[in-house]
Amino acid sequence: MSDFFSLSKSSNRTIALLGEPLLELAKHNENYALSVAGDVLNTAVAVAMMDVRTSLVTAVGKDDASSRVVDFSRKYDVNTDLVSRDESRQVGFYMINNDERGERTFSYWRSDSAAKNLFSDPLLLSKKLKQLNAIDAVYFSGITLALMTPESLTVFCEFLKIFRSANKKVIFDNNYRPALWATPQDFLRACERVLALTDMFLPSLDDVMSSIGIFDRDAALEWVASMGVAENVISDGVNPVILIQNHQRSFVNVTPALKVVDTTGAGDGFNGGYISSRLKGADPLQAIELGMRISAEVVAHKGAILPEEKWQNISSRSC
Numbered sequence: 001m002s003d004f005f006s007l008s009k010s011s012n013r014t015i016a017l018l019g020e021p022l023l024e025l026a027k028h029n030e031n032y033a034l035s036v037a038g039d040v041l042n043t044a045v046a047v048a049m050m051d052v053r054t055s056l057v058t059a060v061g062k063d064d065a066s067s068r069v070v071d072f073s074r075k076y077d078v079n080t081d082l083v084s085r086d087e088s089r090q091v092g093f094y095m096i097n098n099d100e101r102g103e104r105t106f107s108y109w110r111s112d113s114a115a116k117n118l119f120s121d122p123l124l125l126s127k128k129l130k131q132l133n134a135i136d137a138v139y140f141s142g143i144t145l146a147l148m149t150p151e152s153l154t155v156f157c158e159f160l161k162i163f164r165s166a167n168k169k170v171i172f173d174n175n176y177r178p179a180l181w182a183t184p185q186d187f188l189r190a191c192e193r194v195l196a197l198t199d200m201f202l203p204s205l206d207d208v209m210s211s212i213g214i215f216d217r218d219a220a221l222e223w224v225a226s227m228g229v230a231e232n233v234i235s236d237g238v239n240p241v242i243l244i245q246n247h248q249r250s251f252v253n254v255t256p257a258l259k260v261v262d263t264t265g266a267g268d269g270f271n272g273g274y275i276s277s278r279l280k281g282a283d284p285l286q287a288i289e290l291g292m293r294i295s296a297e298v299v300a301h302k303g304a305i306l307p308e309e310k311w312q313n314i315s316s317r318s319c
Contacts, residue, residue, distance in 0.1 A: 005278050013279040015137040015171075016082065017044040018057040019144040020115035021069045023093035026302060032095070035305070036072040039141050039175055042265045042305055046272020046294055048077040049311040052279050055079040055135065057128060059118035061090035066114070076305070082131055084124075086114035108179070119147035122155045129159040137169040139275065142207075145190045146180035153190060160197040171200040173271055176211040187211055192227070200278070201229040202271045205236040221249065233288065235270055235295075241288050252288045257296040265305060269298040 019040025025032045041056065048054035056078050060066035062085050069091050070080050092110025099105075110116060118124050125148075132138065138160075148156060160170050174191050181187040188211055195201065201224065209220045224232050225247045232244040240251040270291035277287035297310055306314075 005281060012053060013136045014053040014055070014134065015047060015139060015275065015279060016055045016057050016132055016135045017041075017047070018119075018138060018140040020092060020110065020113065020119075020147060021056070021058055021060065021073070022110065023065055023069070023091055025093065025095040027097055028302060033302075036069050037265065037305060039143050039173075039265075039268050040139070041069075041073065041078070042268035043139065043173075043272040043275070044073070044078045045076040045305050046269050047276045047279075049314070050273065050276035050280070050290070052276045053079070055082050057082045057132070059084040059086050059089075059114040061086050061088075061114050063090050065093075066091045076308075076311075082128070084114070084118060084128065086117060089114040089117055092116070106177075106179075116147050119144065120149045120152055122149070122151045125152045126155050126159075129156070132159075132163070135168070137171060137275075137279065138163065139171040139173075139271075140194075141173045141175040142187065142191060142211075143175050143177060143180065145187075145194065146177065148190075153193065157193055157197060160194065164197060164199070169199045170194075170197055171202065171275060172198045173202045173267070174207050174211060175203075175267075176207040178210070184211060184213065195227040195229055198227075198229050200231045200233070200275075201227070202233050202274065203235075204267055205234050205239075205242070208234065231284065233274060233284065233291075235267060241292065243284050243288065245284070250285070252285060252292075254292055255296065257299045259300045261300055261302055266295045266299045269306075270295040 017040045020038050021036060021041040022038040024035045024037040044054050044056050056073055060069050060083060070083060073080050089112060092113035095107045097105050164170055172194055176187060208224060209215050212223055214220050214223060224234060225244050234242040238254055238256055240253050243250040273291035273294040274287045277290045294314060297306055
């Protein structure tokens with residue numbers, strides 16, 4: 001693990017992020033604004049904005065709404081060569097409402113989306129994964145796993161085994177959404193399968209506890225360590241970020257955001273900062289600092305993705 005990331009200082013690492021981009025409807029005063037987001041796309045933008053070569057792996061339709069997703073990704077320097085265009089399906093969408101503290105609730109319309117079709121079909125997914133030979137690292141989330149059938153998950157796990165055998169790295173955020181799973185046990189089984197094939201695990205402590213049904217903090221952290229992943233970075237709201245390596249814990253204090261408008265995408269932004277920093281050769285503690293900086297900027301704005309000028313400021317300060 002250390003050799004891969006220390007060598008990143010003198011190389012231009014590439015990463016592919018697998019998941020479902022969505023159209024986002026977010027409430028602004030009494031109206032709703034349409035934008036583009038989705039957990040993996042949010043992270044992809046953050047990685048790309050930190051000058052790491054980034055590709056999105058997904059499927060969208062050929063309609064205008066789907067083209068909007070592709071154009072948006074390209075605007076933020078996310079490569080879309082690995083985005084399939086489905087003639088008979090469209091991009092999914094979701095709606096966000098925020099309470100007075102900035103916390104959000106979600107409603108989804110994605111059951112027959114182009115991405116769902118790609119990730120649920122073992123043959124389509126296998127064909128797509130074969131296009132990742134030149135990639136150095138892959139990232140996906142629990143929401144990505146929710147798109148898969150048992151058969152396509154098996155195909156995906158076989159790919160991860162082969163991918164890692166070539167000294168390439170697998171990065172996973174469990175991003176647990178109960179509404180996307182028939183039972184918590186279904187999620188946990190899928191999560192444990194991929195964790196056995198993961199090099200870097202980036203969950204929130206809330207997601208860990210709710211997914212495993214253990215609400216004691218220390219016991220939940222022990223569960224993370226027991227999964228055998230080499231590098232675990234666990235966010236915990238305003239509490240210190242926890243780094244676990246070889247069962248050893250380190251803690252990094254969080255600098256509170258000066259303003260909280262919307263928490264949507266905060267974890268995705270953190271992940272993007274952490275991943276990009278590690279791929280550029282920084283150590284985990286340095287990478288956590290960049291992740292926190294991006295997360296603090298994200299929560300100060302409406303929507304999951306920062307305006308372009310904000311990324312320019314963060315990028316210049318991270319050099």
